Amino acid sequence: MADPTPLRDVSPRKSETRETLVFFLKLAIVVFVFRSFVFAPFSIPSQSMLPRLYIGDYLFVSKWNYGYSRWSLPWGVPLIPGRILGRDPARGDVVVFRGPPGDDHDVIKRVIGLPGDSVQMRGGQVILNGRAVPKVKIADFTIPLSPNYPGGSECPAEFEDMSAGKPICRYQQFRETLPNGKSYAVLDRGEQINADETGVYNVPAGHVFVMGDNRDDSGDSRFAPPEGMGMVPMERIEGKAVFSFFSTDGSANWVLPWTWFSAARWSRIGEGF
Numbered sequence: 001m002a003d004p005t006p007l008r009d010v011s012p013r014k015s016e017t018r019e020t021l022v023f024f025l026k027l028a029i030v031v032f033v034f035r036s037f038v039f040a041p042f043s044i045p046s047q048s049m050l051p052r053l054y055i056g057d058y059l060f061v062s063k064w065n066y067g068y069s070r071w072s073l074p075w076g077v078p079l080i081p082g083r084i085l086g087r088d089p090a091r092g093d094v095v096v097f098r099g100p101p102g103d104d105h106d107v108i109k110r111v112i113g114l115p116g117d118s119v120q121m122r123g124g125q126v127i128l129n130g131r132a133v134p135k136v137k138i139a140d141f142t143i144p145l146s147p148n149y150p151g152g153s154e155c156p157a158e159f160e161d162m163s164a165g166k167p168i169c170r171y172q173q174f175r176e177t178l179p180n181g182k183s184y185a186v187l188d189r190g191e192q193i194n195a196d197e198t199g200v201y202n203v204p205a206g207h208v209f210v211m212g213d214n215r216d217d218s219g220d221s222r223f224a225p226p227e228g229m230g231m232v233p234m235e236r237i238e239g240k241a242v243f244s245f246f247s248t249d250g251s252a253n254w255v256l257p258w259t260w261f262s263a264a265r266w267s268r269i270g271e272g273f
Contacts, residue, residue, distance in 0.1 A: 036073045037063050040239065042096055042106060047154055048212035048219070049108055051141045051173060051185050052094070056148040057268060058246040061096045061239035065089070069235040071098040083235040088114060089208060092182025094241040094273050097210075097232050100225040107229060108241065109220050110184070113201070113209030121222065124188055124196040124215065126176065134177045141173040141187055148250030159189070189216040198222055207231040243272045 044057040053059070063072055067086035070078045076098065089095055089111045099105045113119040118129055126133040145151050145167040151160050155169035162168065172190075177183040195216055203209045210232055212218025219228040252263035 032074065035063075037068065039063065039242070041245070042108070044108070047149070047217060048214050049094070049110070050143070050171075050187055050214040050217075052213055052273070053108065053244075054143065054149070054247060054265070054268065055154070056248045056250055056265070057244050059244045060242050062242050063239040065093075065240040066095075066234065066237050069237075071236050071238050076104065086234060088234065089237065089240070090182070091178045091180050092184065095208075095210070096238045096241065098236040098238060100229060103226060106238065109210035109212055109218070109229070109232075111208050112178075112211050113203040113221075115203050115205045115207060117203045117209065118200050119203065119209045119221075120200045121196055121198040124191070126211075128179065131179075133179075135174045135186075138173050138175050138185065141171045141185070142168045144168050144249070146249035146251060148248065156189075184213060186213045186215055192216045195222060201231075204231060206234050208234065208237070241273045243270060244268055245270070 039060045039062055042059055042061055044053045044055055044059070047055055064085075065087065066089055067083050068080055069083045070076050070080050073079060091111055091114060093111045094108065095111055096106055096108050099107050112126060113128065118127075120127040122132075125135050142161070142163060143149055143155075145155060145160070149155065149169065151157065151167065151169070159169050159171060160167060161170040171187045174186050174188060175183060176186055192215075195218075201209060201221065208231070209221040210229060211220045211222065221229055221231055224230045247265040247268035248260075248263045249265055250263065252259040254260075
């Protein structure tokens, strides 16, 4: 009787390595799908959306609100042609979108005008479809000076102040209310001719007109690229800002874990839009 064919042992090391690689591949696919179609995290690098968003804020953006395009995917991988399941934003929505071609980076602004709308600035006030958007003065906005918001580079000297013995930045603050009832705070640094006095912008089909809430420090739809965004095509919108999940004033040392807690701006965590 012939000897039975011997079984070959599979190297435990090779088996474990293969299982580990398969696990990480599956994990990467899950993360890719979740980030592309459900939620994605973003961080705020500029002050153009003050007072709602500070430099150093981290937020989640929902990806399903306005449909999907290649810009829904990480790095703009061209797997989705055009825009599918498309829906228009509402006026007042805070959206993340891909910047103009040639300057491809993520940008966050507030939607002011929809297709068919006309938008103009007169004396620092938004004129939407020929009617002034109500703008009411409220208490000044203040923000502590910190590594993420230093005097000079972020807060010009004329706006530096002191509060309780600590240096702060102080700006005039107003509340705007759009025709759909959406209300939010905006900042005004005084007369800025190129930003406060404009011609009439007519929003074309398939586009939105966006503005930063920090009206005098925002490269938005009032300005053509490269100074601003111009009209933003719907297919470049990636999602809608939902809530902040972390915020830091920039004073943390990443090799000293206890400073992560002292640098965190806890009151900003969990704020919605």
